Amino acid sequence: MFGIFNDLAFTNFLHSLNTELNLTTALTWVIIATFISMIGGAIGGMILAGKDIGYQFAATLGSLFAPAGVIPAMILGLLMLNLFANY
Numbered sequence: 479m480f481g482i483f484n485d486l487a488f489t490n491f492l493h494s495l496n497t498e499l500n501l502t503t504a505l506t507w508v509i510i511a512t513f514i515s516m517i518g519g520a521i522g523g524m525i526l527a528g529k530d531i532g533y534q535f536a537a538t539l540g541s542l543f544a545p546a547g548v549i550p551a552m553i554l555g556l557l558m559l560n561l562f563a564n565y
Contacts, residue, residue, distance in 0.1 A: 515548035519540035519543060523536040
């Protein structure tokens, strides 16, 4: 299990997440942001509407609607970073 952390390609990929912006790192950051926004949306949905429509249904709706705002903002931010890095 710990062998993946000693793999040179994986270590270089983790380092590239912080240092360079290419298609692979951009897609990785979009996936990470989507996953985190789904967790935040589920928690927010449970807090806001848990008592009214049920906690499980509120978490499901929150986790589905939260990435609708995060994904376009993340893509726009990565495009701006790419533009600023080139000029």
